[in-house]
Amino acid sequence: MNQTVRTDGAASCGQGQTVGVLAVQGAFVEHERRFERLGCRCIELRQASDAAKPFDRLVLPGGESTVQIKLLHELGMFEPLLERIAAGMPVLGTCAGLILLAARVGNGGAGGFGTLPVAVRRNAYGRQLGSFHASAAFAGLEHVPMTFIRAPLVVEAGEGVDVLARIDGSIVAVRYGNQLGVAFHPELDDDDRVLEAFLAMGGAESARAFWKSAEAVRPIG
Ligand SMILES: NC(=O)CC[C@H](N)C(=O)O
Numbered sequence: 031m032n033q034t035v036r037t038d039g040a041a042s043c044g045q046g047q048t049v050g051v052l053a054v055q056g057a058f059v060e061h062e063r064r065f066e067r068l069g070c071r072c073i074e075l076r077q078a079s080d081a082a083k084p085f086d087r088l089v090l091p092g093g094e095s096t097v098q099i100k101l102l103h104e105l106g107m108f109e110p111l112l113e114r115i116a117a118g119m120p121v122l123g124t125c126a127g128l129i130l131l132a133a134r135v136g137n138g139g140a141g142g143f144g145t146l147p148v149a150v151r152r153n154a155y156g157r158q159l160g161s162f163h164a165s166a167a168f169a170g171l172e173h174v175p176m177t178f179i180r181a182p183l184v185v186e187a188g189e190g191v192d193v194l195a196r197i198d199g200s201i202v203a204v205r206y207g208n209q210l211g212v213a214f215h216p217e218l219d220d221d222d223r224v225l226e227a228f229l230a231m232g233g234a235e236s237a238r239a240f241w242k243s244a245e246a247v248r249p250i251g
Pocket residue numbers: 091092093094095096124125126127129152153179180181182
């Protein structure tokens with residue numbers, strides 16, 4: 031695995047951009063604070079009319095994925111947000127947000143957008159290790175702090191998925207085209223690099239231009 035991430039000017043790429051943050055449940059305020067600090071404008075996505083507003087990037091925060099999926103449908107935001115993701119809008123899914131993106135969800139999960147070809151297992155660390163802190167390499171960046179809260183694990187990654195980080199051999203961060211999914215909470219640690227990497231990430235058209243990683247993964251078919 032030889033992964034590098036381009037960080038030069040990454041933060042400034044975020045300036046002037048509008049980030050739509052799903053704000054139905056979970057850690058959305060924490061994301062807003064961090065992205066505003068990085069020079070972005072944030073809008074909260076709370077209802078169908080919000081999902082129709084102009085924004086450049088989408089953030090799906092951590093929380094409780096089953097509740098979030100139910101609310102997305104009830105509030106009329108599921109279809110419009112799915113359309114944006116499918117059209118190539120850069121999207122960051124953290125923890126529950128990763129579950130929302132995953133094509134397959136195990137351990138009592140509900141189906142979400144399903145646009146990211148990975149299988150995840152919810153609450154993968156069990157009760158004993160429900161929450162913990164770790165530090166690991168992330169796409170070539172050293173010692174990235176990672177806070178896990180009842181986190182999911184990526185148990186299979188499909189073809190074309192870049193594995194960006196592992197903890198004890200288990201996949202905790204992936205990228206597929208315009209979609210970045212992390213099992214941890216980058217908005218809770220005082221380290222902007224993962225969020226900056228997201229802000230520098232292009233849409234589907236630049237699928238492999240930004241990240242340079244080459245870990246072989248098998249189809250989940
Ligand atoms: N911190 C989190 O987002 C936890 C995710 C939660 N366990 C779920 O399955 O939805």
